[in-house]
Amino acid sequence: MTIVVLQLPDVKSEKEERPRKCPHCAGEIFQRWGGVKKPIRDQQIQSVRVYRYRCCRCRRTFRDYPEGVDQADQSRRLRKLAALSWVLGLSYRGLVAVFAAFGVQIGRMSVWRDVQELGQVRQKEYKWRPVRVLGVDGAYVRGWGETQAVLIAVDLGNGQPVAIGKIDEKDPKAVTEFLKPLVQRLGVSVIVTDDLASYKKVGEELDLTHQVCQFHLRRWVGRALYELQPLLPAEWQEILVEIKRLIAELPLDGDKRLVALWRKIPENRAGRGGQPLTPLDQLRQLLVRLAENWARFRVFDWQPDVPWTNNQTEQAIGRMKMRARTVRGYKTWSGMQNGLFLTGTGIA
Numbered sequence: 596m597t598i599v600v601l602q603l604p605d606v607k608s609e610k611e612e613r614p615r616k617c618p619h620c621a622g623e624i625f626q627r628w629g630g631v632k633k634p635i636r637d638q639q640i641q642s643v644r645v646y647r648y649r650c651c652r653c654r655r656t657f658r659d660y661p662e663g664v665d666q667a668d669q670s671r672r673l674r675k676l677a678a679l680s681w682v683l684g685l686s687y688r689g690l691v692a693v694f695a696a697f698g699v700q701i702g703r704m705s706v707w708r709d710v711q712e713l714g715q716v717r718q719k720e721y722k723w724r725p726v727r728v729l730g731v732d733g734a735y736v737r738g739w740g741e742t743q744a745v746l747i748a749v750d751l752g753n754g755q756p757v758a759i760g761k762i763d764e765k766d767p768k769a770v771t772e773f774l775k776p777l778v779q780r781l782g783v784s785v786i787v788t789d790d791l792a793s794y795k796k797v798g799e800e801l802d803l804t805h806q807v808c809q810f811h812l813r814r815w816v817g818r819a820l821y822e823l824q825p826l827l828p829a830e831w832q833e834i835l836v837e838i839k840r841l842i843a844e845l846p847l848d849g850d851k852r853l854v855a856l857w858r859k860i861p862e863n864r865a866g867r868g869g870q871p872l873t874p875l876d877q878l879r880q881l882l883v884r885l886a887e888n889w890a891r892f893r894v895f896d897w898q899p900d901v902p903w904t905n906n907q908t909e910q911a912i913g914r915m916k917m918r919a920r921t922v923r924g925y926k927t928w929s930g931m932q933n934g935l936f937l938t939g940t941g942i943a
Contacts, residue, residue, distance in 0.1 A: 601679055604671040606637055606663030609644040614659045622652030636699055637670040669705065677706045678713035682937045684921055714933030721757055721936075726750045726781040728901050729757065730908035731774065731788045733764025736916055737924035738931050746773055747915075747935065749908040751787060752900070756911050756935045761928070767793040771800050778803065785894065787905045790815060795888070806894035808905040816842050819881055826874035834859070834878065838885070845896065850889035857882040914938045 616623060625648040633645045643664050649656045663671045673694075680690050687703040694701050730749040735742045746762040749755065760773045770793055777783060778801055785804045788794040789811040798805035820835050827835070834856050841849045860879050872880070885892075895903040915931075918938045925931040 601676070603675055604663045606640055606670045606672050607643070607661040608640055610646065610659055610661045614648060614657075617650040617653060617655070618657050619655045620650060620653040622650045624651040625649060626651060628656050633664070634668075635664060635670050636668055636701060637673050638676070638697060638699060640670070669701070669709070673699065673701070674709040675713060677701070677709040678937065681706065681710050682918075684918070686922065710933055710937070711929060714929070714936050717936040718932070721750070721755050723780065724750070724755075726752065726757060726777075726783055728752060728785045728787065729774075729777065729781070729783045730902075730905045731764075731770075731786050731794065732905055732908045732912060733762075734912045734916065736912075736931065736934075737919045738928075739926060740924070743931070745931070746770060747908060747912055748774070748777060749911050751902055751905075751907055754907045754911070757781070759932055759935050764791060765793055767796040767800075770794070770797050775801060785898065785901055787902060787908075789905065790888075795891070798891075804894055804898070804901075805891045806901050806903070807888065807891045809892070809903045810906070812892060813842055816881075816885070819877075823874055823878060823881075827878065831860070831875065831878065838881070842885075845893045847893075847896075849893075850886045853882050853886040853889070857886065911935065 614625060617625070628647040628649040630644055630646040632642050634642045643661050645658055645660055645664070647656055647658050660666075665671065667674070669677075677690055677694070680693070681687070685693065687706050690706045691701060691703055728751040730751045731746065733744065733746050736745055737743070743761065744763040746760045746764055747756065748758045750757050758773075758777055762769045762773050764770060774783075774786070774797060783803065785806060786794070786798060787806045787808060790807050795805065797803075816838070820839060824832070824835055837856060838853070841852060846852070857879055860875055860882075862879070895901045915935045915938055918934050919925055919931075922930075925934055
């Protein structure tokens with residue numbers, strides 16, 4: 596049975612120690628300048644004691660809040676619990692009803708702001724964190740009334756989402772413009788993607804090592820072999836078996852062996868001038884495509900920290916899409932961003 600442990604901030608009813616530094620000038624000597632009883636919304640504590648201090652250095656006053664409390668009416672614990680409950684699948688209306696059952700009155704817009712706050716915190720945490728291997732994949736997500744084409748970038752070292760853009764992955768120029776600042780800021784040297792031709796152009800443009808997801812590779816190659824099998828004469832069936840074996844084993848000299856297979860197939864002029872390609876021509880094209888991209892299929896073999904699939908990125912996208920269905924589509928771009936950064940890695 597899976598056990599989920601939520602780490603929530605502690606909340607104290609009163610500050611146990613005096614402040615050490617002035618928030619305005621970093622002074623260290625203060626005078627207590629009165630105190631007030633502040634009502635807060637929390638599951639356990641209804642009010643806290645807040646003291647005001649005057650700095651003897653800059654003569655300015657400031658409030659010193661107890662642990663887990665700030666200027667907001669809600670405690671930090673309640674705000675994080677509300678946001679995490681949204682991540683778990685509750686709607687804003689459902690959250691209001693649940694908290695009301697425990698004696699905490701909170702509005703839907705307050706919960707919405709709590710979700711935005713936690714989402715922004717998550718984005719700031721990963722904005723400058725170094726990333727060597729970046730998973731990139733496109734998706735179509737429900738948002739503001741229609742399906743939106745987006746591009747997702749995930750740190751494959753820890754599975755954390757890094758960025759999301761309103762970009763169609765089939766546009767290599769747009770993908771390059773989206774990834775270029777990430778590569779420069781985070782120090783990315785390897786990308787893991789599916790087998791779209793646009794990603795090949797992007798990797799070359801940004802001088803990145805490119806690993807093609809093995810799941811996508813084996814899926815499209817398997818489909819191509821399945822479609823060619825009934826069309827090819829018996830004497831060429833062994834080549835299909837050899838291609839399947841090479842894709843499964845990914846040997847170092849696989850590209851050379853593919854070229855050797857390509858040379859065995861006689862070339863004809865079919866397919867030129869608008870004529871349809873024959874099954875043998877399709878097989879030749881398949882061999883050429885695999886041989887030209889062979890190095891991209893086996894980066895994980897000589898770089899151990901590079902995964903051989905892009906599953907972590909797809910899992911983040913899947914959780915983001917699931918949340919989109921439960922909220923009947925994201926209503927704003929910031930909501931879609933939070934849908935990725937909060938649900939993309941599960942419980943924060």
